[in-house]
Amino acid sequence: MSDLDDVKVKTRKSYAESAKAMLDYVENGKTFQTDKIITLPTSIFTDAGRWEKEMSAIFEKLPLCLATTAELRDIGDYKAADMLGKPIMMVRGKDSKVRAFLNVCVHRGAPVVAEGCGHVRRMSCKYHxxxxxxxxxxxxxxxxxxxGDIDKSAKGLRELPCEEKNGLIxxxxxPEQTFNLEGFFKGFLDDFEELGFADWHFLGSRVLTGANWKIAFDGYMEAYHFAALHPKTVAPRTPSNIAHYQAFGPHLRIGFPQVNISKHLNAVPSAQWGEMEHKGFDFIRILFPNVSVFVANKITQLAQLFPGPTPDKNITVLNYFTRKPPPDSEAQESLEGMMDFLYKVVxxxxxxxxxxxxxxVASGAHDTVIFGKNERGNQFFHEYVDWYLGLRPDEPSLSGATGT
Structure with a gap:
C-alpha cells in the first residue's frame, strides 16, 4: 500500500467517525456539546492592546496559509499582496520551490513586483x-x-520562512522564525493530500471587509445561527444547531450534516461513510488562526481572514477552486455564479x-459575550487564542465533549 493509500484509509476512517456521530445527532435530536457555557469579555473584540498582542504572538509567529499551489503552478508564477501591513510576495523558483520575500527592494524600498498574481522571469524594481x-x-x-561598488551577494531580498504542503503554501x-508544519497541524494536512488539493484549479477570489477578525471567524465555526441568519440560503440544506468537532492541535474539522443525511448514509454500508462528503454531510476545515475551507461538490471556498489596520476591522479574501478547470465558457459562467452566491451569503x-x-460590543451595553455548550468550536478557538497569548497555563483540549 502506498503512502497516499495509507493517508486515504486513515482520513476516511476519521471522516466515517464524524459521519456516524452526525447521523446520530440528526436522528436523535442531539448535537456535539461540552459540559458548560463560558463568558468572555467584550474587550477581546475592541481592545487595542490585546489586538497588538494577537498580531505579535499569533500572526507574526505562526505559519499562515497565504497562498495555494494552484495560484503558483509554474516556475516564475508569483503572488504579492499587503498582508497584515507587510508587503509579501511568494514566487516559484527555477528549482520549483516556492519562496517568500518582503516585496521590498534593497536599494530604496520600492516593490519589485506588482500586487496581485503574475508571471516573471526575474523581479525588477519599478523605481530604479x-x-x-x-x-x-x-x-x-x-x-x-x-x-559605485556594491556586494550583490549580500544584498538580496529579505526572505521569509516558507513551506509548501499538500497544495497549501x-x-x-x-524572518528567521522557524516552524514545523507536522508538529503544528498534527496530521490535519493529510485531509488536503487525500483531496488531491495540490492538483486543483484556482478560479479566482473576492475581497470584503468586516468586523474584528475573531467576530468574523466565529461565524465559520458553528451551526447555531443557521435558522435565524440563513433561513433561505444555508438552512434549507443544513440543519441549524447541529455540528460535530474533531481537533488537530488548534485546528478543527467541523462536520455539518445535511437535512438528507439519513437517506444518503443509510443507503450504503457504513464502511463507505468516509467517502460520503457532500452526500449527506459537509466539512468546514479550520486552519488556526485564520483560514476556513469549505469543500463543496462543485466548488471550494478557502477564506483567509486577516486582522485589519484597527481592532474593529478585518480583511477577508475568499478564494475559489475546482478539482478540474471548467471545460467551456458555459461551465465557467456557472462557476462564476456559484462564486458570486457564496460571496454574497458571506x-x-x-x-x-x-x-x-x-x-x-463597542457600545458598552454588556460586559461579556456568551458561548453555549453547543458552541464548543468557538470556545475551543478562543481558548487557543488565549493560550498563544500566554493567558492560560495549559494547552486546550477538545476531550470530554459528547453528543447530548
Missing part, C-alpha cells in the same frame, strides 16, 4: 530597475558603473451581522 532572480538574489544594478511573517448575511456585533 534593480533586478533580482527568482531566488531573491540581486543580479543587476542599473548603471552600476555610476552607482505557508509563510511566517517574521457579505450580506455573516459579515452584515458581524458589523452589527462590532457596534454592539
Amino acid at each position: 530597475g534593480w533586478t533580482y532572480d527568482l531566488d531573491g538574489k540581486l543580479i543587476g544594478v542599473a548603471d552600476a558603473h555610476t552607482f 505557508f509563510v511566517c511573517l517574521t 457579505r450580506d448575511e455573516d459579515y452584515w451581522v458581524g458589523n452589527h456585533i462590532q457596534t454592539g
Whole structure:
C-alpha cells in the first residue's frame, strides 16, 4: 500500500467517525456539546492592546496559509499582496520551490513586483530597475558603473520562512522564525493530500471587509445561527444547531450534516461513510488562526481572514477552486455564479451581522459575550487564542465533549 493509500484509509476512517456521530445527532435530536457555557469579555473584540498582542504572538509567529499551489503552478508564477501591513510576495523558483520575500527592494524600498498574481522571469524594481532572480538574489544594478561598488551577494531580498504542503503554501511573517508544519497541524494536512488539493484549479477570489477578525471567524465555526441568519440560503440544506468537532492541535474539522443525511448514509454500508462528503454531510476545515475551507461538490471556498489596520476591522479574501478547470465558457459562467452566491451569503448575511456585533460590543451595553455548550468550536478557538497569548497555563483540549 502506498503512502497516499495509507493517508486515504486513515482520513476516511476519521471522516466515517464524524459521519456516524452526525447521523446520530440528526436522528436523535442531539448535537456535539461540552459540559458548560463560558463568558468572555467584550474587550477581546475592541481592545487595542490585546489586538497588538494577537498580531505579535499569533500572526507574526505562526505559519499562515497565504497562498495555494494552484495560484503558483509554474516556475516564475508569483503572488504579492499587503498582508497584515507587510508587503509579501511568494514566487516559484527555477528549482520549483516556492519562496517568500518582503516585496521590498534593497536599494530604496520600492516593490519589485506588482500586487496581485503574475508571471516573471526575474523581479525588477519599478523605481530604479534593480533586478533580482527568482531566488531573491540581486543580479543587476542599473548603471552600476555610476552607482559605485556594491556586494550583490549580500544584498538580496529579505526572505521569509516558507513551506509548501499538500497544495497549501505557508509563510511566517517574521524572518528567521522557524516552524514545523507536522508538529503544528498534527496530521490535519493529510485531509488536503487525500483531496488531491495540490492538483486543483484556482478560479479566482473576492475581497470584503468586516468586523474584528475573531467576530468574523466565529461565524465559520458553528451551526447555531443557521435558522435565524440563513433561513433561505444555508438552512434549507443544513440543519441549524447541529455540528460535530474533531481537533488537530488548534485546528478543527467541523462536520455539518445535511437535512438528507439519513437517506444518503443509510443507503450504503457504513464502511463507505468516509467517502460520503457532500452526500449527506459537509466539512468546514479550520486552519488556526485564520483560514476556513469549505469543500463543496462543485466548488471550494478557502477564506483567509486577516486582522485589519484597527481592532474593529478585518480583511477577508475568499478564494475559489475546482478539482478540474471548467471545460467551456458555459461551465465557467456557472462557476462564476456559484462564486458570486457564496460571496454574497458571506457579505450580506455573516459579515452584515458581524458589523452589527462590532457596534454592539463597542457600545458598552454588556460586559461579556456568551458561548453555549453547543458552541464548543468557538470556545475551543478562543481558548487557543488565549493560550498563544500566554493567558492560560495549559494547552486546550477538545476531550470530554459528547453528543447530548
